[in-house]
Amino acid sequence: MTETEVSESQTKGSYLNELAGSKTGKTTQVRGKYGKYGGRYVPEVLMPALEELEGGYERYKNDPEFLAELNRYLRDFAGRETPLYFARNLSKKYGLKIYLKREDLVHGGAHKLNNAMGQALLAKYMGKTRLIAETGAGQHGTATAMAGANLGFETVVYMGAKDIKRQQMNAYRMELMGTEVKAVHTGSKTLKDAINEAFRDWVTNIANTHYLIGSVVGPHPYPVIVRDFQSVIGREVKEQILEKEGRMPDSIVACAGGGSNAMGIFHPFVEDKEVKLIAVEAGGKALKCTGKAALHSACLCAGEEGILHGARTKVLQDKNGQILESESVSAGLDYSGVGPELAYLAESGRVTARYAIDDEAVAAFHELSRLEGIIPALESSHALAYLKKAAETGELGEIVVVNLSGRGDKDLETVLSLKRGV
């Protein structure tokens, strides 16, 4: 298969690929490649929107006025900079010096607002008046609702009808902030159907609408834009660790779903070869697949090259190239793809890909709560779970930074129901 083709087996199940396969019969592939990954595997009808976005980003990304305004919002609205906290009890237990980057303290309880605020402000500078987004568990929808309300946008979030039922509080949270939550009743009524609806909306309303994608995924320029807005995490870590330790860390550990908190903390360190970068994926029940579904979400560890949401990357797919549903106890990691740049860095060996299964993450969730008085998100708990495995092999060195991507308040019901065995 060449870069400009989408094979028949990969044209099913997604609006992007449906269009690519039927109407024009061709896709366009341009900049934004990471080795063989990345690119823009989209139908022609989406190209003007992506090009306009790329142009807008190039124009404003180094604009002093834009950056000053963004920094103001990040400081006064989002609560940056976040602390780099020395977790002394956890450190003692594992015989390492463990620092936690406290993204759990960002407004909304996770790193997601860094990107939502950045893209919303960019959209405003580009003259857009309407934001759309799609959300699975509701976390990215909530971050978009916050940014949208704050900057005065009309905001619409697409959410699968099944997900709305499962996440009523998040849907209500968005509505409180003036966002219209649109239920998607097609297909499996979950995230992938919501993504299709969001693309459909964007194509129709390109003139006034920005599609705010929530992770380092999708067609170019999204993986670059989201990475850059999240890189504030790694830039702060670099200054903070030099101040506290007078040197670079030996390793940095982050959980990876789409990969935005991982790319955000890794990116400023990619050239610092002495710093080991470790992405921890969701191993779910086990690294196995049954029929139409994977029992995990570990695309770097156990996925294959394929195309998902307009980019070539590592995905979970069956022998015929059909995307498999993923599984994880943490909604934020439950995704069948991963960002193309992270796939490239993992394949080239710069990033080490590991995984933790559900039970290990839940154990780490309890451990950090008890040892440090910090309840971590189940997503971040995967990164913490990996500390335990790695402390035994010594592969982390002495000074370790863990990206605590979010707080666990949203996960209490999940953890309680596990305890009760329901």
Ligand SMILES: *Cc1c(COP(=O)(O)O)cnc(C)c1O
């Ligand atoms: C959404 C989310 C993630 C997963 O997204 P990435 O793009 O992989 O960072 C991780 N942690 C938390 C707390 C999240 O809300």
